Amino acid sequence: xxxxxxxxxxxxxxxxxxxxxxxxxxxxxxxxxxxxxxxxxxxxxxxxxxxxxxxxxxxxxxxxxxxxxxxxxxxxxxxxxxxxxxxxxxxxxxxxxxxxxxxxxxxxxxxxxxxxxxxxxxxxxxxxxxxxxxxxxxxxxxxxxxxxxxxxxxxxxxxxxxxxxxxxxxxxxxxxxxxxxxxxxxxxxxxxxxxxxxxxxxxxxxxxxxxxxxxxxxxxxxxxxxxxxxxxxxxxxxxxxxxxxxxxxxxxxxxxxxxxxxxxxxxxxxxxxxxxxxxxxxxxxxx
DNA sequence: AAGAGGCCCTGATAGC
DNA sequence: TGCTATCAGGGCCTCT
Numbered sequence: 001x002x003x004x005x006x007x008x009x010x011x012x013x014x015x016x017x018x019x020x021x022x023x024x025x026x027x028x029x030x031x032x033x034x035x036x037x038x039x040x041x042x043x044x045x046x047x048x049x050x051x052x053x054x055x056x057x058x059x060x061x062x063x064x065x066x067x068x069x070x071x072x073x074x075x076x077x078x079x080x081x082x083x084x085x086x087x088x089x090x091x092x093x094x095x096x097x098x099x100x101x102x103x104x105x106x107x108x109x110x111x112x113x114x115x116x117x118x119x120x121x122x123x124x125x126x127x128x129x130x131x132x133x134x135x136x137x138x139x140x141x142x143x144x145x146x147x148x149x150x151x152x153x154x155x156x157x158x159x160x161x162x163x164x165x166x167x168x169x170x171x172x173x174x175x176x177x178x179x180x181x182x183x184x185x186x187x188x189x190x191x192x193x194x195x196x197x198x199x200x201x202x203x204x205x206x207x208x209x210x211x212x213x214x215x216x217x218x219x220x221x222x223x224x225x226x227x228x229x230x231x232x233x234x235x236x237x238x239x240x241x242x243x244x245x246x247x248x249x250x251x252x253x254x255x256x257x258x259x260x261x262x263x264x265x266x267x268x269x270x271x272x273x274x275x276x277x278x279x280x281x282x283x284x285x286x287x
Numbered sequence: 288a289a290g291a292g293g294c295c296c297t298g299a300t301a302g303c
Numbered sequence: 304t305g306c307t308a309t310c311a312g313g314g315c316c317t318c319t
Binding site for chain 2: 032075125166276
């Protein structure tokens with residue numbers, strides 16, 4: 001589901017809700033996510049205070065008072081829900097509370113605080129939890145990932161030199177987390193549109209000026225999306241059940257057959273499978 | 288090392 | 304109504 005902006009939206013609302021709160025208990029209904037939930041997850045989380053919820057790329061990072069870190073990746077379909085305890089709700093193993101935003105199925109993990117629960121739902125189970133014992137492990141975990149678009153390391157020179165002699169198309173690298181982390185399939189198309197770069201173009205043919213545009217538009221697209229509360233194209237919501245609004249700003253994503261939004265451009269948006277993912281672009285103004 | 292492709296999984300939707 | 308095929312915001316793994 002989520003790319004950097006959506007994860008950031010979840011982080012913000014989650015941080016507000018659970019910062020400095022103590023975990024009473026953890027309930028795991030299904031350990032079989034992308035990676036098996038570690039057996040000691042419950043023990044290591046119990047009675048820990050959440051110092052803060054941070055984020056790197058598409059990973060949520062829970063800082064625990066015992067010096068450990070809980071990582072949560074939402075995969076394609078992971079969502080986080082807050083369910084407040086109120087009045088006469090019955091807590092059972094299958095359907096516990098009548099929360100309008102809580103799905104009926106696939107609530108795999110619950111982190112229980114005093115008076116409310118954080119529920120992790122994930123139909124496709126591509127998301128995962130991981131416990132890291134110390135800062136070194138955390139560093140190591142992210143060592144292979146590329147910089148986020150907001151970091152100064154993600155600059156024109158970095159991109160240009162990375163692209164030297166690369167035969168693969170440029171779109172492929174925008175969604176390659178080892179090159180730049182946080183951009184996914186939707187925002188890659190949007191960034192290339194604003195940069196007037198055809199997603200099919202080989203990386204080695206991307207010039208300095210193009211790199212400059214990629215830097216600028218990556219920041220722009222992601223920060224605009226964060227500002228709008230992320231994109232809701234299927235059912236993304238923040239933890240309070242509120243949908244994002246950036247999908248209204250899409251220039252190309254899911255606009256196949258529609259007129260190109262660029263001023264005076266006569267093109268029509270094309271959908272094409274590039275590096276195994278749907279890619280949307282205008283072949284008139286993206287060269 | 289770089290690139291191509293497959294796989295993990297469920298649900299929504301389109302087409303017959 | 305009910306089948307089958309295709310596609311989804313991601314990332315890891317293997318083979319060449």
